[in-house]
Amino acid sequence: MTPEQAVHALDALLDEAMSAIRPPLRYRDGRPWSTERTAGPDDHSLGYATATRDRYVMTKVAPSKYGALLGITERGWQARGYRITAVNPRQPAMFASTPAGYGVCLLVGAAGNITFQAAVGPVPVIRDRDPFGTHAPEPTLPDGRPDILPRYEDPFWSH
Template identity: 35%
Template sequence: MRRRSLTVLLLAVALAGCGSFESHKKDGDMKVAMNMQEGADAADAILLDTFAAVQPPLTWAHDAATERACGDTNSTATGTATRRATVMTKVSAVRRGSLLGVVERHWKKRGYKITSVDADEELPAIYAATPEDFRMSVAVGHEGQFFLSVTTPCFARSEVSPPRARPDGPTYSRGPLPPPDIHDHFWSSRDPLPASSPSTP
């Protein structure tokens, strides 16, 4: 419970500046109150808040964090940051739809707009956006591994530090992350979900 309260607090603090971002947009002018580092912190908070909504908890790891310039690639005025996380918990085929549903309902509860749904049977994905235009996705990849990402809007260019949040679970060495390798009694189960399953927080 303490972890959930902390992540919700981080989300509130990180996104507090987003309202001022909207208030500084005038006639298409990209005057922004946040820089890329602050935007990346807000993206981290969205990821943490999303994971906190999933019960039983998932084991996850940070994946590649990237930045790029907005508009003209030679521009130094604004840029975006993308934060990524990879789920290391094994999610069985019969539980993947449930996990996608948990994430989708949580994002809707937060007031995020679902912008697109890929209903591919093998590699489904859900895409969403916050009112401040942070863009996020949850996608199922090879071996049923889940991937989450959050990309910021264009903010004032700045140096961006690696994510500071420490994920629960093993620390993986640098390089490509392995396929999901953590067993969970609920998410890894191959038993069909009962009709009254509590897995839909």
Template identity: 35%
Template sequence: MLLCLLAPGCGAGDRTNDGGRAAMDMQEAADRADDILDQVLREIKPEVQWAHGPTSTGRCDVSRMRVVMTVISEERRGSLLGIVDRFWRKNGYRIKAVNKDVDLPAIYAQTSDGFGVTLSVGGKGQAFFEVDSPCVEESEVAEATASPNGPSYEGVYPLPRPNVRSDFWSLGAP
């Protein structure tokens, strides 16, 4: 509790913007997170196939996830992280940390409006994009409405390991 009160963007005192109007609610934050995810996935060429990961809500925050179903080979992980890093920097995101682990690399960034964004690569070359909101007004949160560009895996949890091969992303040669 004390950490939340000391953290920027968390706590009752931060629930209004400079104009005194109520800040966004959890649904608006979820919509913003979806927009952030849509933008970065559109930037990746050739396209990767993705499915929705879980949406989670806390006391005053919401998180959305997209799970990449395309196998990202060890040799192509640096390319994926480079595309995403350049896109986030170009759009004014602050890169907070980069994990350069060969097997499980990740990039952690923050948007100018306080949303945390992460790209992490997990087991079997599966990439995960996650967006976490700053503290917002509590509200109901609907499921994401964007249609995945492959199977939706609706009702399947956990999602399967990556199972889509790409002539580029899954290739073992640099």
């Protein structure tokens, strides 16, 4: 798959991964990136990469709603044929594989930031430039860290 096809697949996968959530959550997409796949004791390249994209939830989700969000997401994923591969109840997270063999996950950060992540591939290894082209600068906090903290209130999710 080309990098352009990978971006379209990532966006479609993230849309699908969040489709069961009602009311819908506001979000912003992070930049796609690729990771070269390696194997063996010498870490030799397998000749391809995996493309990944984060989708940052910008709606404030109250900690008391994490279970509801995970439950709704899990049921939606299973209805689409996703196989849940791991769940971490202590620092809420859920990982799944799609029928096509792609990966998705839902991660809840310590600061209440929630991220959906999708990974697809294979994509070609491109070492001399960003395979996804030039990107607009991502929003940052005053201290320079990425701005992934939720800021939008929702009558259901935030309380």
